[in-house]
Amino acid sequence: MSENNSHLNQVEAFHKVVLAINSELSVENIIDLILEKAAELVGATRGSLISVDHENQHLNIVAAIGPDWTPEKQSTQLRIGQGITGKVAASGKAHLCNDTATDKSYFPLFNRVLSEMAIPVIDSDTVIGVINLDSERKNAFTEADVRMLTIFADHAVLAMRNARLYSEAEHSRLEWFQTFHNLSDGIAISRDDLIIKRCNKSFSELLELPKENIIGCTIQEILRLPLEQEPGVERFHVNEATQTPNYIEFHDSKLSRTFTLETEASTNNGHFAWLYVLRDVTNEKTMQNQLIQSEKLAALGEMIAGIAHEINNPLTTITGQAELLGILKDPGKTAAASKMILREAHRAARIVKNLLVFSRSHESEKAPVVLNELIEQTLELWNYQLRVNNIQIIKNYEPALPPILIDYYQIQQVVFNLFQNSQQAIASLQRPGTIRVKTEITPQEFVRLTLQDDGPGIQPENLKKIFNPFFTTKAVGKGTGLGLSISYGIIAAHGGHIHCDSEYGKGVVFTIELPINTGDASASLASTSENLEEVIKNLPPSRFLTIDDEPGITEFLKELIESQGHSIDVFSDGLEALKKASTEKYDIILSDIKMPNIGGVDIFKQLSEDHRKRVIFITGDYVSAGTKEFISSSGQPFVAKPFGLRELGRAITDLLNAMGSKSAIFKRPDLGLKG
Numbered sequence: 302m303s304e305n306n307s308h309l310n311q312v313e314a315f316h317k318v319v320l321a322i323n324s325e326l327s328v329e330n331i332i333d334l335i336l337e338k339a340a341e342l343v344g345a346t347r348g349s350l351i352s353v354d355h356e357n358q359h360l361n362i363v364a365a366i367g368p369d370w371t372p373e374k375q376s377t378q379l380r381i382g383q384g385i386t387g388k389v390a391a392s393g394k395a396h397l398c399n400d401t402a403t404d405k406s407y408f409p410l411f412n413r414v415l416s417e418m419a420i421p422v423i424d425s426d427t428v429i430g431v432i433n434l435d436s437e438r439k440n441a442f443t444e445a446d447v448r449m450l451t452i453f454a455d456h457a458v459l460a461m462r463n464a465r466l467y468s469e470a471e472h473s474r475l476e477w478f479q480t481f482h483n484l485s486d487g488i489a490i491s492r493d494d495l496i497i498k499r500c501n502k503s504f505s506e507l508l509e510l511p512k513e514n515i516i517g518c519t520i521q522e523i524l525r526l527p528l529e530q531e532p533g534v535e536r537f538h539v540n541e542a543t544q545t546p547n548y549i550e551f552h553d554s555k556l557s558r559t560f561t562l563e564t565e566a567s568t569n570n571g572h573f574a575w576l577y578v579l580r581d582v583t584n585e586k587t588m589q590n591q592l593i594q595s596e597k598l599a600a601l602g603e604m605i606a607g608i609a610h611e612i613n614n615p616l617t618t619i620t621g622q623a624e625l626l627g628i629l630k631d632p633g634k635t636a637a638a639s640k641m642i643l644r645e646a647h648r649a650a651r652i653v654k655n656l657l658v659f660s661r662s663h664e665s666e667k668a669p670v671v672l673n674e675l676i677e678q679t680l681e682l683w684n685y686q687l688r689v690n691n692i693q694i695i696k697n698y699e700p701a702l703p704p705i706l707i708d709y710y711q712i713q714q715v716v717f718n719l720f721q722n723s724q725q726a727i728a729s730l731q732r733p734g735t736i737r738v739k740t741e742i743t744p745q746e747f748v749r750l751t752l753q754d755d756g757p758g759i760q761p762e763n764l765k766k767i768f769n770p771f772f773t774t775k776a777v778g779k780g781t782g783l784g785l786s787i788s789y790g791i792i793a794a795h796g797g798h799i800h801c802d803s804e805y806g807k808g809v810v811f812t813i814e815l816p817i818n819t820g821d822a823s824a825s826l827a828s829t830s831e832n833l834e835e836v837i838k839n840l841p842p843s844r845f846l847t848i849d850d851e852p853g854i855t856e857f858l859k860e861l862i863e864s865q866g867h868s869i870d871v872f873s874d875g876l877e878a879l880k881k882a883s884t885e886k887y888d889i890i891l892s893d894i895k896m897p898n899i900g901g902v903d904i905f906k907q908l909s910e911d912h913r914k915r916v917i918f919i920t921g922d923y924v925s926a927g928t929k930e931f932i933s934s935s936g937q938p939f940v941a942k943p944f945g946l947r948e949l950g951r952a953i954t955d956l957l958n959a960m961g962s963k964s965a966i967f968k969r970p971d972l973g974l975k976g
Contacts, residue, residue: 331457336364343418351390360380362377383408395451397442397443399440401414424458484503490574496518503579509556520562529555538551539551558583560581616649619645653943670704671704673740675709697739698738705748716752719811727755739753747797750813753810756809758804759809792815846872848890850873850897858871874898875900875904893918917956918939919942938955
């Protein structure tokens with residue numbers, strides 16, 4: 302009966318020991334616990350847990366329990382096969398020694414050891430360790446102890462496995478947590494209810510919003526937050542032109558920064574989540590604009606001689622025909638000469654305007670544009686280079702092409718880059734060539750531009766690299782390798798596609814597709830098609846004040862306005878004009894901006910409030926940032942030099958619209974200088 306009780310007590314103790322090691326999740330603690338409980342189960346004097354290094358054939362003591370363990374003894378290193386422990390490590394079989402004096406395998410590490418037992422710890426058929434226990438009594442251990450500790454060792458392996466898995470999982474969790482919070486991109490996570498459950502530090506810092514204002518909200522609710530100082534004004538403004546189901550770009554009016562937000566669905570072990578990635582792209586956009594501008598200036602450097610030639614041609618015609626006017630007596634011939642002068646002046650003005658439009662930097666702004674017209678205006682910059690290189694342009698435009706909502710200047714940069722690449726490629730062959738330009742509407746409601754040349758083409762190994770930044774096959778000094786990379790980014794930002802096909806030796810074909818998403822674009826374009834040349838003629842009798850230091854311009858305006866039945870006062874000095882305006886009442890004021898003594902900016906500031914509403918600025922300096930900013934802030938229309946009847950008519954129409962009606966501008970209240 303007592304023997305049965307002893308066995309039950311041993312089983313119960315074994316069960317508690319197994320539960321204890323299985324509940325521990327630290328590998329280090331499990332090793333200590335295994336050794337402690339093993340010694341406790343069999344009443345050992347001391348014990349050690351030894352790891353087996355099969356590669357180097359070494360045994361290393363990793364834990365020890367009991368008296369007489371010194372650092373020197375713990376650092377003892379046996380070889381596999383040496384001593385009882387080494388024998389067990391080599392064979393994988395337990396060894397029981399109840400009399401060390403008669404066991405040849407015994408290796409004396411301590412005095413007074415009379416019994417020793419070694420149990421292999423086996424994982425996946427490999428001995429990874431040995432539990433070694435000793436006693437200062439003979440016959441201290443039994444075969445039952447060996448069987449029990451062998452089972453115990455199996456449980457210990459499982460416990461260590463679980464602990465390692467837990468440790469790895471915990472390490473991965475901490476690693477993920479640290480990575481999540483240290484990412485420079487903002488990250489937020491929501492479930493399928495779209496409510497944000499977690500966000501990292503960067504998400505909060507980028508938007509300068511406390512986490513408590515983010516957690517529990519949806520992205521839509523965050524983007525509708527008002528400005529703190531102006532509760533009725535939304536802080537964030539989404540650029541709808543770049544919006545896709547998984548991507549938006551928005552501007553933060555509080556921080557004056559631009560961000561992108563990408564959304565990605567994720568499913569993990571049946572759990573669905575939305576991942577939001579927030580990036581500050583302000584500097585990236587600035588750099589992109591600088592790269593675009595540097596590409597433009599590099600291209601202009603190559604084109605400048607051709608542009609000078611293109612301007613000199615109409616100037617020669619104008620000069621010659623103007624001299625003929627003084628000689629010709631036949632009214633019919635003088636009329637023809639006048640028409641030719643006007644036509645060539647418009648041609649020169651158009652070249653200068655296209656050059657200015659192309660060369661200057663612009664704020665990104667989308668407006669309805671007919672792609673055919675953009676292509677034609679870009680081609681005018683290339684006429685000379687194409688002609689002197691004997692390159693023919695074959696056009697096949699879709700006449701019913703609808704206007705599309707694009708950034709004119711960015712898309713012009715793309716088209717310019719493609720013409721430049723084709724022109725340079727054909728010219729490198731030193732033979733005549735052809736560029737074919739085609740526009741069409743696709744069934745998927747895209748406007749497609751195809752540009753094909755018969756140049757040397759692109760080698761197959763280079764074709765997949767052409768949109769990579771800084772990749773170029775041109776000679777040193779002939780290209781930066783940024784043109785096509787920039788073009789790719791511009792088209793992608795417009796929700797479009799750009800693709801290149803080439804058969805080496807037979808030229809290239811570039812295809813661009815841009816979405817037709819104009820809204821009221823057609824109506825917007827149609828509203829500008831009125832007969833602007835008749836605007837001045839159709840005004841009620843009006844009083845004009847003109848301020849410009851160029852006599853040719855003031856003489857032209859005086860003749861034009863008086864010929865249409867209106868009166869005009871002309872001044873080349875702004876101070877004299879201000880004196881006159883303080884005592885007279887004018888319906889429309891035309892003022893240059895850059896003038897000696899006092900410029901248009903100061904004149905505008907010193908005019909009365911009502912006179913300021915009647916100003917149309919005339920400028921040849923709209924390229925400069927200061928001029929653009931001033932005109933924009935004034936809210937007044939402007940006409941860029943060189944200009945004619947149509948351009949002046951458009952500015953007057955804009956002024957009338959701003960005043961509310963044609964009659965409003967002619968009420969003429971008391972006017973004069975402020976103060």
